[in-house]
Amino acid sequence: RLELGSQLRQALKKECELELWFQPQMDATNNRLVGAEALIRWNHPQEGLIFPDRFLPVAEDAGLISTLDYWVLESACCRLARWQSLGYAPIVLAVNITQPTFISGGLVERLKALLGYYRLDPQWLELEITETAIISDKLRALHCLRQFKAMGVKVALDDFGTGYSSLDTLHSFPFDKIKIDKSFLLRAEDSPQALAIVRTVLALGRSLSIPVLAEGVENERQLRILQSEGCDEAQGYYFGHPAPAPSLALPKAVNS
Numbered sequence: 001r002l003e004l005g006s007q008l009r010q011a012l013k014k015e016c017e018l019e020l021w022f023q024p025q026m027d028a029t030n031n032r033l034v035g036a037e038a039l040i041r042w043n044h045p046q047e048g049l050i051f052p053d054r055f056l057p058v059a060e061d062a063g064l065i066s067t068l069d070y071w072v073l074e075s076a077c078c079r080l081a082r083w084q085s086l087g088y089a090p091i092v093l094a095v096n097i098t099q100p101t102f103i104s105g106g107l108v109e110r111l112k113a114l115l116g117y118y119r120l121d122p123q124w125l126e127l128e129i130t131e132t133a134i135i136s137d138k139l140r141a142l143h144c145l146r147q148f149k150a151m152g153v154k155v156a157l158d159d160f161g162t163g164y165s166s167l168d169t170l171h172s173f174p175f176d177k178i179k180i181d182k183s184f185l186l187r188a189e190d191s192p193q194a195l196a197i198v199r200t201v202l203a204l205g206r207s208l209s210i211p212v213l214a215e216g217v218e219n220e221r222q223l224r225i226l227q228s229e230g231c232d233e234a235q236g237y238y239f240g241h242p243a244p245a246p247s248l249a250l251p252k253a254v255n256s
């Protein structure tokens with residue numbers, strides 16, 4: 001574990017071993033691509049592809065988690081700038097921001113610098129933040145989210161239903177999207193309780209005029225459940241596994 005942490009530190013310096021992969025996010029009504037989630041992968045020179053569930057705990061132990069967050073954020077901005085210059089129609093690229101990065105400060109300034117450096121249209125970018133990160137310091141969190149919004153960057157409440165799931169959070173903070181954790185949809189086919197939770201979150205989103213994205217769609221039956229309940233967007237293996245950028249079928253702009 002210590003050795004892997006040392007190797008990860010070196011990989012961050014060299015950068016060539018780290019890769020950004022993308023999982024499509026679809027309009028749940030017509031299966032049209034509307035966005036993607038940016039996900040980090042480590043192409044280890046000896047061990048091959050290493051997934052985050054193995055190296056993120058190592059990064060936390062080594063104090064590298066924020067460095068990884070910023071690597072993903074800058075790589076995502078670079079990729080978006082490339083898509084923008086090639087004339088693709090805007091899609092939303094979602095980037096996860098972990099609790100340590102969100103509460104440590106400096107994220108607003110770093111984001112401003114990246115948007116300016118890459119001359120990026122902010123409507124392409126969405127930050128995914130968990131409720132756990134939000135409630136650790138509500139006043140500062142609200143200030144940060146308002147600054148993100150002022151820049152034109154979207155903010156999504158990630159993994160809704162797995163943490164505190166306070167209705168006050170949805171009422172008090174300017175979220176552009178709610179993401180239902182995949183664990184609820186996974187059980188919704190067989191569990192009336194899980195299905196009720198999915199329906200409740202979707203109804204809550206509609207009443208607050210906040211779009212809802214359901215994670216973890218693995219089959220058509222799950223998609224039909226979401227469609228019947230009026231879900232806005234969906235993400236999961238049914239639409240596509242995370243993969244390098246060339247596999248993402250981006251829509252060309254109308255005037256291209």
